[in-house]
C-alpha cells in the first residue's frame with residue numbers, strides 16, 4: 427500500500443463497523459444513507475459511475491442532503507451516453523460531480539507502448555488499463571473522504587455476494603465503505619427509477635445491463651447475466667476492474683510499476 431493510503435486516524439474500528447453493519451442490514455437504502463450522512467457529513471463521497479444504482483443513490487441522497495458530494499472516475503473511454511447523463515444529473519439536481527481523471531503521463535506511456543486498445547489482447551493488459559484508468563484515480567479520489575458510498579449489490583456477481591452495508595475498506599486506508607443497495611434486486615432499482623422519474627443512461631434502452639467503458643461494454647440478450655456484457659471476450663477472468671476488490675495476478679503488477687516509474691503511487695497528477 428502506498429504511503430498516502432496508510433491507515434489514517436481510526437475513523438471507525440472493526441467492532442463499530444460490524445455493529446453498524448448488523449444494525450443497518452435490514453434497513454432501507456435511504457436509512458443507510460441518512461446514517462452515513464449524519465455520521466460523516468461532507469467527508470462522505472457518493473461514488474457513481476452513473477449506472478442505474480448510482481443514479482438511484484444520487485436521487486435518494488439529494489433528498490436527504492442537496493449538498494451531498496458526488497464523485498466519479500472519468501476513465502477517458504466512457505460512452506457518450508454516460509457523459510450526457512452526467513450533464514442531465516447536474517441540471518436536474520444542481521449537483522457538481524467531482525471528476526477524477528487518470529494520470530495523463532501514465533496513460534500516455536501505456537497507450538504508446540501497448541496501443542490504445544490494449545485490453546482486447548490480453549487479460550493482464552486489460553487489468554493494467556483498469557488499474558491506470560480506474561483504480562489509481564479512485565485511490566487518489568478517496569484521499570478526500572472518510573467514507574464512500576457505492577451502488578454495489580449482492581446479486582450482481584459472485585464476487586459481490588458477501589458485501590456488507592457497512593465495512594472498513596482496508597484497500598483504501600481504512601476508510602468506511604457503504605453499500606446501501608446491497609440487498610436490493612435489479613427490479614427494485616428500476617422500480618425506484620420509474621417511481622421517482624430518476625434520469626438514467628440511455629444505453630439501458632438499447633439492451634445494456636451493466637455500463638462501464640465504451641470499448642469494454644456491450645448489450646446482452648434477455649436472460650443473460652448483467653455483467654456478461656463486460657469484457658465479454660475474456661474467459662475465466664474476474665468481471666471486476668479492481669476498484670471494489672484488490673486484484674493480484676502477478677501478471678500486470680510489474681508492468682504497472684514500470685509505467686508508474688517516478689510517479690510512484692499514482693496519486694500524482
Ligand code: SF4
Pocket residue numbers: 501503545552553555556557559560638639641642667
Ligand atoms: S474497462 Fe476497458 S477501457 Fe475501461 S479502464 Fe478497464 S480495460 Fe480500460
